[in-house]
Amino acid sequence: MAISSNIRRxxxxxxxxxxxxxxxxxxxxLSPHLRDDDRYVxxxxxxxxxxxxxxxxxxxxxxxxxxxxxxxxxxxxSSFITHGxxxxxxxxxxxxxxxxxxxxxxxxxQQLAWRDYWQRLYRSLGAGIWDDLExxxxxxxxSDYADDLPDDIKNAQTGVAAMDHFISELLTTGWMHNHARLxxxxxxCHFRRIKWxxxxxxxxxxxxxxxxASNNLSWQWVASTFSHKPYYFNLDNLQRFAGxxxxxxxxxxxxxxxxxxxxxxxxxxxxxxxxxxxNKAKT
Amino acid sequence: xSAVIWVHADALSRRHPVFTAAPDDAxxxxxxxxxxxxxxxxxxxxxxxxxxxxxxxDVEILQGRTANVxxxxxxxxxxxxxxxxxxxxxxxDELGDIVTVVQPDPFVTVPxxxxxxxxxxxxxKAKRSAMQPTxxxx
Numbered sequence: 374m375a376i377s378s379n380i381r382r383x384x385x386x387x388x389x390x391x392x393x394x395x396x397x398x399x400x401x402x403l404s405p406h407l408r409d410d411d412r413y414v415x416x417x418x419x420x421x422x423x424x425x426x427x428x429x430x431x432x433x434x435x436x437x438x439x440x441x442x443x444x445x446x447x448x449x450x451s452s453f454i455t456h457g458x459x460x461x462x463x464x465x466x467x468x469x470x471x472x473x474x475x476x477x478x479x480x481x482x483q484q485l486a487w488r489d490y491w492q493r494l495y496r497s498l499g500a501g502i503w504d505d506l507e508x509x510x511x512x513x514x515x516s517d518y519a520d521d522l523p524d525d526i527k528n529a530q531t532g533v534a535a536m537d538h539f540i541s542e543l544l545t546t547g548w549m550h551n552h553a554r555l556x557x558x559x560x561x562c563h564f565r566r567i568k569w570x571x572x573x574x575x576x577x578x579x580x581x582x583x584x585x586a587s588n589n590l591s592w593q594w595v596a597s598t599f600s601h602k603p604y605y606f607n608l609d610n611l612q613r614f615a616g617x618x619x620x621x622x623x624x625x626x627x628x629x630x631x632x633x634x635x636x637x638x639x640x641x642x643x644x645x646x647x648x649x650x651x652n653k654a655k656t
Numbered sequence: 657x658s659a660v661i662w663v664h665a666d667a668l669s670r671r672h673p674v675f676t677a678a679p680d681d682a683x684x685x686x687x688x689x690x691x692x693x694x695x696x697x698x699x700x701x702x703x704x705x706x707x708x709x710x711x712x713x714d715v716e717i718l719q720g721r722t723a724n725v726x727x728x729x730x731x732x733x734x735x736x737x738x739x740x741x742x743x744x745x746x747x748x749d750e751l752g753d754i755v756t757v758v759q760p761d762p763f764v765t766v767p768x769x770x771x772x773x774x775x776x777x778x779x780x781k782a783k784r785s786a787m788q789p790t791x792x793x794x
Binding site (some may be wrong): 384419460475546 | 668688690701704708737762763775782
C-alpha cells in the first residue's frame with residue numbers, strides 16, 4: 374500500500390552544497406517517467422541565490438527599450454516567479470527601486486501584470502484552460518488542425534533554421550525569450566496547422582517557467598482562440614528582432630519569407646484577402 | 657498539536673507567508689509525487705530546477721501519492737500556500753478542516769466585477785496599484 378511504502382522510503386534532505394550531477398541523478402531515481410534520452414540540465418540553477426543575482430541585474434530602462442529583441446535586456450526571472458522563489462511584489466519593488474522616474478518602470482511592471490492577469494483567468498477557468506476559449510479566426514475549424522506534434526518539431530529538425538534554433542534552446546535550456554515563444558507557437562499553429570494544445574503540452578514539459586495559465590493562454594492568443602486575429606510573422610520581422618545568435622538567412626528560412634499580404638493568403642486561404650494588421654508581440 | 661507546512665512546486669520559498677502563519681515548530685515537507693510528475697510529463701531539467709530550489713529550503717522530501725502522504729502524516733493542522741494546480745487543489749479539498757491555505761501578498765487590487773475579457777481592460781483597473789511599492793500598499 375502506498376502509505377506504508379512512503380514511510381519505508383523515509384524522507385530525503387538536500388543541502389545547498391549538493392552538486393548538480395548528484396541532484397540530476399536523484400531526479401532520475403525519483404522520477405521513473407523520465408526517458409533515457411532526456412539528458413539536459415538547464416544552465417539556470419534553481420533557488421533564491423540565483424534569483425537574487427537576476428533581481429540585482431534588473432535594468433528597467435534597458436528592458437523597456439530592448440525587450441522585444443531576442444538579445445534584449447530581459448530578466449529571465451520567470452522560472453523563479455512560476456515556482457514562487459520570488460513573488461511578483463518582490464520583482465515589482467525591485468523594478469521601482471531601480472528607476473528615478475516610475476514611468477521608466479511601467480513597461481516592466483506591465484509585463485509582471487500579464488502573469489497576474491493569466492493567473493486570475495486560470496482561477497476562474499480551471500481545467501477549461503485546455504479548451505478553445507473562442508472559435509479560431511483563421512478560416513479553419515479545430516478539426517482542420519493536427520492533434521499531435523510531429524517528430525521533426527520535437528527533435529528540432531524542421532529544416533527552418535530559426536525554428537530549429539528555438540526548439541533546441543527549449544530542449545537544452547528550458548527557457549526561451551517571450552518573442553521567440555510567439556514565433557515558434559505561430560509557426561506550429563499557423564505554418565504547420567497543428568492544434569495549440571499540442572504545442573502547449575510540449576512547452577510545459579520543457580519550460581522551467583511553464584505553467585498552464587501563462588503558457589496556454591499565450592498559445593490561445595497566438596492561435597486566435599483568445600484574441601481577435603491570429604498572430605503571425607514573416608522573415609523580415611524575425612530578422613529585425615532575432616539578433617546575431619539566430620540563423621535567419623533566407624535560404625534556410627524560406628518558409629517564413631513573404632509579405633504579410635502573401636502570408637495571409639498562404640496561411641489563411643479561407644479568409645478574405647484583406648491587408649492584414651498582425652498582432653504585435655507583447656514581450 | 658502537530659503542525660505541518662506542505663510546500664509545493666508553486667511556492668518554493670521560505671519567505672512565503674505560509675511560514676509565518678504556521679507554528680515555529682511545524683514540520684516542513686515537500687511531496688515528490690512521481691505519478692503526478694508523469695502526468696505533467698516534466699523534463700529532467702524541470703525536476704532538477706525544483707530539487708535545487710528545495711535544497712535551499714531545509715525541507716523533508718517525502719515520496720508517494722500526494723493525498724496518501726498527507727494522510728500518513730496524521731497532522732492536526734496542515735498549512736500550505738495557495739495554488740491553482742488541479743491535483744493540489746483536489747488534495748487540499750480532501751484534507752477538509754485541518755488545512756489552512758495561505759495567500760501570498762497581492763500584486764494588485766482590482767475592483768470586483770472588473771472585465772477580464774482582455775488584458776488591457778484589466779490593466780486599466782490594475783495599473784495604479786501595480787505601480788505602488790508593496791510597503792506603501794495599493
